Amino acid sequence: MRLNVPFLDERELEEIAKVLATGYLTQGPKTAEFERLVAAYIGSRYAFAMSSCTTALHLALVVLDVGPGDEVLVPDFTFPATANVVVQQGAVPVLVDIDLDTFTINLDDLRRKITPRTRAILPVHTFGCSADMDPIMALAAEHGIPVIEDAACAIGTTYRGRFCGNIGTLGCFSFHPRKVITTGEGGMITTNDPRLAERIQLLRSHGGVRTGFWFEYEAAGYNYRLSDVQGAIGIAQMAKLPILLERKRLLAAQLRARLSDISGIQSPVEPAWGGHIYQSFVILVAEDLDRDRMIRDLRALEIETTLGTYALHDQPFFQREYDYIAGQLPVSHAAFKRTITLPLYPQMSEADLDLIADGLRRVVAAQRG
Numbered sequence: 147m148r149l150n151v152p153f154l155d156e157r158e159l160e161e162i163a164k165v166l167a168t169g170y171l172t173q174g175p176k177t178a179e180f181e182r183l184v185a186a187y188i189g190s191r192y193a194f195a196m197s198s199c200t201t202a203l204h205l206a207l208v209v210l211d212v213g214p215g216d217e218v219l220v221p222d223f224t225f226p227a228t229a230n231v232v233v234q235q236g237a238v239p240v241l242v243d244i245d246l247d248t249f250t251i252n253l254d255d256l257r258r259k260i261t262p263r264t265r266a267i268l269p270v271h272t273f274g275c276s277a278d279m280d281p282i283m284a285l286a287a288e289h290g291i292p293v294i295e296d297a298a299c300a301i302g303t304t305y306r307g308r309f310c311g312n313i314g315t316l317g318c319f320s321f322h323p324r325k326v327i328t329t330g331e332g333g334m335i336t337t338n339d340p341r342l343a344e345r346i347q348l349l350r351s352h353g354g355v356r357t358g359f360w361f362e363y364e365a366a367g368y369n370y371r372l373s374d375v376q377g378a379i380g381i382a383q384m385a386k387l388p389i390l391l392e393r394k395r396l397l398a399a400q401l402r403a404r405l406s407d408i409s410g411i412q413s414p415v416e417p418a419w420g421g422h423i424y425q426s427f428v429i430l431v432a433e434d435l436d437r438d439r440m441i442r443d444l445r446a447l448e449i450e451t452t453l454g455t456y457a458l459h460d461q462p463f464f465q466r467e468y469d470y471i472a473g474q475l476p477v478s479h480a481a482f483k484r485t486i487t488l489p490l491y492p493q494m495s496e497a498d499l500d501l502i503a504d505g506l507r508r509v510v511a512a513q514r515g
């Protein structure tokens with residue numbers, strides 16, 4: 147059983163065929179339609195399709211003028227891209243510990259790590275579970291700094307009734323194939339701020355402004371565009387999004403029920419403030435269990451799993467560059483060592499869920515006797 151399989155059918159093929167027939171493959175009308183669909187769905191004024199969530203996060207920092215001498219607060223337990231983009235801007239990613247129930251940023255550690263050099267807060271909606279945004283937004287307002295939501299895993303996640311990615315100053319989404327909807331590679335940056343929107347549009351495509359037949363280059367921009375072939379896939383995927391989300395929630399509930407009697411395993415927690423879309427269904431295993439052995443043993447049973455995500459302070463780059471030592475952010479370190487992502491995608495059947503539960507029961511028993 148694979149960890150994830152994107153939900154693709156003839157609808158994507160039909161949309162792609164329309165693009166191929168035009169002969170115009172780069173950013174164009176399909177990308178624009180995909181942007182309108184995402185903006186309408188999350189309720190943002192603007193949405194700009196990007197080549198990935200990583201480039202979306204990078205451009206977010208660029209348009210907020212984050213640069214050398216600045217600090218950006220980033221949760222430690224995340225995919226490295228969240229912090230790498232800060233480094234690429236010459237700023238310092240200040241790593242913040244997390245909560246072990248939701249795997250999202252810990253508010254006490256966040257408050258402790260604000261300094262006069264803090265230029266932005268970059269919370270992550272980890273695995274599709276919303277971070278606790280109200281206190282984060284209040285803290286940011288108190289210090290007059292913007293919030294960039296890393297909503298890579300969170301299209302469709304809500305926080306107290308509002309869509310994630312439309313709460314902070316800017317929101318960044320991913321359409322990598324491990325996400326709920328995919329364009330192969332791809333991302334989106336959303337905002338309600340017209341000034342930021344104008345700069346995103348300019349810098350996404352080389353810094354050029356069209357003047358009649360030509361462009362004038364106003365800035366040293368990037369090529370962070372999404373192609374129209376990918377935009378076409380995005381349109382077909384957006385049409386399926388509500389069904390995919392519903393199906394994932396149902397499967398998550400069914401899997402949770404099957405895992406409830408296996409000791410040493412904690413299913414994902416749904417926070418009081420709202421939603422979890424289960425982009426990834428990530429379990430926490432007890433300290434006495436050897437997580438890596440469990441992943442190997444599950445693989446032997448033909449069930450593909452992987453770790454949850456990374457503790458950045460445990461990675462060689464962050465240790466070398468910023469003198470972190472392993473375990474310095476203890477909760478994130480524990481999550482890095484003790485999480486397993488289980489398969490969960492809409493095409494799965496209840497029989498697949500039985501296989502996962504039986505497999506887990508066996509690999510736990512193998513260690514505990």
Ligand SMILES: Cc1ncc(COP(=O)(O)O)c(C=O)c1O
Pocket residue numbers: 198199200201224225227228270296298299319320321322332333
């Ligand atoms: C939290 C988080 N942020 C950013 C990214 C980067 O996304 P992309 O692969 O679209 O660049 C990922 C990808 O997995 C992610 O999980």
